Amino acid sequence: MERTLGRRTWLRTIAGLLAGTGVLRLAGVPLAALGQAPAGARGGGANASPEKTTLLLLGTQGGPGVGLTRAQTASVVIAGGQPYLVDCGYGTVRGLVQGGLRIAQISHVFVSHLHNDHTADIAALLSMKWTGGQTNPTPTDVWGPPGTRAMVDGAVAFFRGDNEIRIVDEGRTVKADTIFKGRDLAAATVTEVFKDERVTVQAIENTHFPDRAKSRMAHRSFAYRFNAPDRSIVISGDTAYSPGLIELARDADVFVCEAMTMAMHAQLTGRQTGAGNAESIGRHVLETHSTTEDVGRMAAAAKVKSVVLYHLLGVPAGRGGATPEDAFIPDVKKHFDGPVIVGNDQMRI
Secondary structure, eight states: OHHHHHHHHHHHHHHHHHTTTSOOEETTEEHHHHTOOOGGGTTSGGGGSOSSOEEEEEEOBOSSOOOSSOOSSEEEEEETTEEEEEOOOTTHHHHHHHTTOOGGGOOEEEOSOOOGGGTTTHHHHHHHHHHHTTTOOOOEEEEESTTHHHHHHHHHHHTHHHHHHHHHHHOOOOOGGGTEEEEEOOOSSSEEEEEOSSOEEEEEEOSSSOHHHHTTOSOOOEEEEEEOSSOEEEEOOSOSSOHHHHHHTTTOSEEEEEEEOHHHHHHHHHOOOOSSHHHHHHHHHHHHSOBHHHHHHHHHHHTOSOEEEEEEESOOOOGGGOOHHHHHHHHHHTTOOSOEEEOOTTOBO
């Protein structure tokens, strides 16, 4: 968190020095080109529900570890003042509050796949929403690949004791299992999976799971596209290079894509792995995640207008002056000549 705050302070300082010059940029990207809110305005107040369709990054860490500077994967698309949550990794509930959003506002959750770094806060989100809703919490649908309904049923079972106690002791009348529903989706091709008066949501299966794994399980992994009247935002989920994702992202305004540094990819490729779990995990990372060059190739092929990197794998420690921009942006730029930004938690775009 210190590094994030330091970065914001640096940006404000540079903004003051360059005010009026027209050359204020973040990682080579004009802030206005991406709709970036000023640093001091992030995280609440009127900006929590902007008029323009906005992306709020809640968690940008890649992988299932627990870190102190980045939360696990979660993003919010705010359209017409309504937040739509995409993924719900550990730290999401706290991130929503930090971002100026009320848990009660979340009525639609879209899950890319069922890895725990994308789902760990589902039970917490639903439980806290039910508790905070007093006697009349609003319903919530959780949309996702096969297994999502069972996951939500399991989350509700997790806090059933709390539900029963408060119904007896506090006089509540709403049972959690009547208002929280998991919805299993199928999206082998670009498929409309949700629509309301603010946004249309499309999904497609990406390439996070290899065919040898899919032949032995029903689980799948999705990318989502949010089409609002003023803006289109595509969120990749975890994926390797994916023709389906390119199709989904065609001409999108904002392409949010996971990214692994080329340095990490080379390290994993050259590492002499032993037998057992380590070899399997290393192979999984290499085969099922996108390198920065993959991101650039997909962005160029889809002709998107801008790229935002999240679910970052291989973030440098910062020694020797290195920054995430140094590690991620140049290899994307080998193939994509539009604006590129490296995401941080609580960043609004």
